[in-house]
Amino acid sequence: MISQFCKWLDATPLSQTFQGWVWFVPTVQTVHILCIAVVVTSVGMLDFKLLGIAGRERALAAMVSSFMPWIWSALAILLATGVLLTITEPARELMNVAFRTKMLMVLIVVMILRRLEFALRHNPGYGATPRLGARLVGAGSLLLVVAIVVAGRWIAYL
Amino acid sequence: MDRVPLAHALHLRMMALRDTCQQLQDLSFPSQIRESDWLFPTLETVHVLALVLVVGSILIADLRLLGIANRARPVRSVIAETLPLTWSAFAVAAVAGSLLFSSKAVTYYDDWPFRIKMLCLVLAGINMACFHALTYRHVAQWDMGPTPIGARVAAGLSLILWVTIVGAGRWIGFTTRE
Numbered sequence: 001m002i003s004q005f006c007k008w009l010d011a012t013p014l015s016q017t018f019q020g021w022v023w024f025v026p027t028v029q030t031v032h033i034l035c036i037a038v039v040v041t042s043v044g045m046l047d048f049k050l051l052g053i054a055g056r057e058r059a060l061a062a063m064v065s066s067f068m069p070w071i072w073s074a075l076a077i078l079l080a081t082g083v084l085l086t087i088t089e090p091a092r093e094l095m096n097v098a099f100r101t102k103m104l105m106v107l108i109v110v111m112i113l114r115r116l117e118f119a120l121r122h123n124p125g126y127g128a129t130p131r132l133g134a135r136l137v138g139a140g141s142l143l144l145v146v147a148i149v150v151a152g153r154w155i156a157y158l
Numbered sequence: 159m160d161r162v163p164l165a166h167a168l169h170l171r172m173m174a175l176r177d178t179c180q181q182l183q184d185l186s187f188p189s190q191i192r193e194s195d196w197l198f199p200t201l202e203t204v205h206v207l208a209l210v211l212v213v214g215s216i217l218i219a220d221l222r223l224l225g226i227a228n229r230a231r232p233v234r235s236v237i238a239e240t241l242p243l244t245w246s247a248f249a250v251a252a253v254a255g256s257l258l259f260s261s262k263a264v265t266y267y268d269d270w271p272f273r274i275k276m277l278c279l280v281l282a283g284i285n286m287a288c289f290h291a292l293t294y295r296h297v298a299q300w301d302m303g304p305t306p307i308g309a310r311v312a313a314g315l316s317l318i319l320w321v322t323i324v325g326a327g328r329w330i331g332f333t334t335r336e
Contacts, residue, residue, distance in 0.1 A: 025332075026325075026328050026329050026331075026332050027325070029328050030321075030324055030325040030328045033206075033210065033324055033328065034213065034321065034324055036210050037209075037210040037211075037213040037214040037217065037324075038214055038217065040207075040210045040211065040214060041210065041211055041213075041214025041215055041217070041218065041243075042214070044211065044214075044243075045239075045243075054239070055239065057235060057239075066227070066228060070227070146207065149203070149206060149207050149210065150203050150207070152206075153199065153202060153203045153206050154199065154203070156199075157199045
């Protein structure tokens, strides 16, 4: 069923137009990578804070409120550029196991980030002293963003 | 006195460099990377992971210097937080990148996006060195207040150069495909 959808999407005038522009995929991928830089660095710094490795100078709440607007905006652009890339090469993405795994992991990271915002809204002192729960959130989301980048690059090879 | 015209001398120099690239890619490890199914993509993954951290951490510093983000924090504490990450990630990206280069050195040497990327990397280094030698030396005077024009120019140039580096880097993958 998905493979039929890919065939249909591939044949749409929009997809055909994008496919005809040789500069389109590398340009959209460049924007995609720049936004990945924003998300991975921001989430990574929050995770280091949660793990008690770095950022001892600032409270977690202050870091989260300064990083979150950037993370959400970058994620919105990532979704938009990701959709454009999928329209251009539907089967390369939707039929690919690395792509599917990546999407699942992105969903989990988004839920963790929402949960973190929620936790801080109800308890501004959350994560002030690294506890096991906060460390697990930090380690889990760090592993996930790394795995997302790995899966993203391997879409090209699987 | 017989003088080799400059253009000809340059051409000879470039051919010699190209020969060096050929010798490099004929070495055993570069050949292994080229012939293996998983080594190249794995090194590329490490390169991408490291470079997103380089670009992300530089972006944080540049946006602070431009007065766009983190205005309430002293410049020095923003840079103290990001610079160790920038340098350690850069070291990883450079090692992985050099290994990728070694596997197809002649192809990359001939590739224009690769040349543009290397040029921009050198320019970004010079830009950073000038900023540290000229403007950052007096950071104590503007740590909290508005940043001086020198810092804004350096940050703007850095942003343009790093976006170009990422773009050219992505282009290399499309122009060097077999």
